[in-house]
Amino acid sequence: MADASDEKTNQPPQQQEMPGMTGEMRPRPDHGEESYEGSGRLQGMRALITGGDSGIGRAVAIAFAREGADVLISYLSEHEDAEETARWIEKAGQKAVRIAGDIQDSSHCRALVDRAVSELGGLDILVNNAAHQATFKSLDEITDEEWEATFRTNIHAMFWMARAAVPHMPKGGAIINTASINSDVPNPTLLPYATTKGAIHNFTGGLAQLLAKDGIRVNAVAPGPVWTPLIPSTMPPETVANFGSNVPMKRAAQPAELATAYVMLADPRSSYTSGATIAVTGGKPFL
Numbered sequence: 225m226a227d228a229s230d231e232k233t234n235q236p237p238q239q240q241e242m243p244g245m246t247g248e249m250r251p252r253p254d255h256g257e258e259s260y261e262g263s264g265r266l267q268g269m270r271a272l273i274t275g276g277d278s279g280i281g282r283a284v285a286i287a288f289a290r291e292g293a294d295v296l297i298s299y300l301s302e303h304e305d306a307e308e309t310a311r312w313i314e315k316a317g318q319k320a321v322r323i324a325g326d327i328q329d330s331s332h333c334r335a336l337v338d339r340a341v342s343e344l345g346g347l348d349i350l351v352n353n354a355a356h357q358a359t360f361k362s363l364d365e366i367t368d369e370e371w372e373a374t375f376r377t378n379i380h381a382m383f384w385m386a387r388a389a390v391p392h393m394p395k396g397g398a399i400i401n402t403a404s405i406n407s408d409v410p411n412p413t414l415l416p417y418a419t420t421k422g423a424i425h426n427f428t429g430g431l432a433q434l435l436a437k438d439g440i441r442v443n444a445v446a447p448g449p450v451w452t453p454l455i456p457s458t459m460p461p462e463t464v465a466n467f468g469s470n471v472p473m474k475r476a477a478q479p480a481e482l483a484t485a486y487v488m489l490a491d492p493r494s495s496y497t498s499g500a501t502i503a504v505t506g507g508k509p510f511l
Contacts, residue, residue, distance in 0.1 A: 234475070235451065237461035242358075244453025246278045246305050253451050255283040256480035257312060262290030265491045269293040270344035272336060274327055274385065275354030277306035279452030280402065283479035284351055284486045285309050289316035291487055296321040296340045298354065305453075319344065327354055328376040333384035341392050349490045350389045352382040353402040357417035357458050371416050378420035379427065386431060386442075395439030398490045401428050403446040405505050425501060432499035441498040443489045448505030449476040472507030 240248055260283075271288050275281040276297025282305070285295050295313050297320070299306045306322045313320035321343045325332045340347045356377040360366050386399055393399075407425040410418035425444060432442035449455075449468040455476075456464050468476030485502045488494055503510035 235464060235467065237465040238456045239459075239461050239464065240453065240457040242457045243300055243302060244278075244455075244457030245302060246282075246308070246453055249451070249453060249456060253279065254478040254480045255312075256286050256483055259480060260287050260290055260483060262287070262292065262316070265291045265487060265493070266349070267292030269348040269490070270296075270340065270346050271349035271351065271490070272296045272298065272340040272347060272385075272389070273351040273353055274298040274336070274381070275402075276351075277302045277309055279454060280447065280450060280479050280482050281351070281353045282309045282312075283483040284353065286312045286316070287483035287487050288349070288490065289313040289318040289320075292318070293349065293490075294319040294344045296323065296336070296344060298323050298325070298327065298336050300324065300326060300354075302453075327381035327385070328373065330380075330384045333381055334388045337385065337388040337392065346394070347389055347392045348394065348397050350385060350393070350397075350399045351402070351486060351490075352385055352399070354381065355402065355417070355454070357414055357454060359413050359459050359463070360415060361413065363415070366416060374416035375420055378417065379423045382424060382427060390435065390438070390440060393440055396492050396495070397440045399431070399435075399440065399442045400486055400489050401442070401444040403428065403444040403501060405446055405448045405503070405508060405510060407446055407501075408510050409508075428501065429499050436498060441489075441494070443498060444501040445482065445485045445489070446501050446503045446505065446510055447477065447482055448503075448508055450482060451476040451478055468506070470508075471505060475506070477504065477506060
């Protein structure tokens with residue numbers, strides 16, 4: 225597998241409308257399309273990934289497929305990105321299912337799990353990855369609607385997805401939640417987002433203990449800065465240009481550099497790993 229860090233990672237000032245599109249990003253992110261090589265670690269497994277159309281979700285979907293898993297990707301409305309991700313899954317010889325919709329709706333979360341079970345034949349891995357964020361310079365800029373939407377997307381949906389999925393998951397199943405370095409070091413300009421990421425960290429630890437008796441493992445990945453459509457669509461251009469410069473490696477990660485952490489946590493051979501948070505932060509300590 226080639227080192228994604230060999231690719232150019234500096235990004236010029238740029239901005240998109242939310243939720244952002246991969247094809248409009250400069251440079252285009254590396255999701256491991258040409259570099260990730262699987263070794264059958266997830267052979268025969270079935271995975272559901274929220275936010276699987278782009279960014280970290282796409283990188284995880286590609287890696288899972290190349291490790292032998294069929295994948296359902298959930299996304300909001302980014303049809304072009306979702307179609308491209310599905311093509312990479314199918315190119316790996318695995319089944320791809322695409323479902324659009326808003327996970328702020330608990331009934332949609334239940335429907336996603338039902339579709340995964342019916343179309344993939346079961347569910348072994350749930351990756352709660354979708355997220356909403358926005359940048360604010362002052363507290364009075366944050367509306368009630370924005371606060372509630374961030375919580376419904378980032379933490380409420382995670383609960384709804386897990387509650388719907390667990391009855392279908394066998395012993396040895398895995399739930400992986402995407403937290404953030406903001407769980408530990410909250411960025412004040414991302415107050416609603418950072419607050420939900422702290423909740424995710426706590427949710428992961430509690431759920432891991434609750435589901436241990438069922439043989440279902442629950443872990444989290446805490447990324448640092450990662451070059452995904454979320455960045456140019458939620459941050460001002462000057463912030464985008466410097467994104468990633470505040471970590472020791474002095475750059476943002478490419479999504480491909482996150483995928484191996486999710487594969488490790490999904491791998492049945494990681495059978496004693498539960499309640500853990502894997503920090504992928506470019507050298508910045510995560511406490």
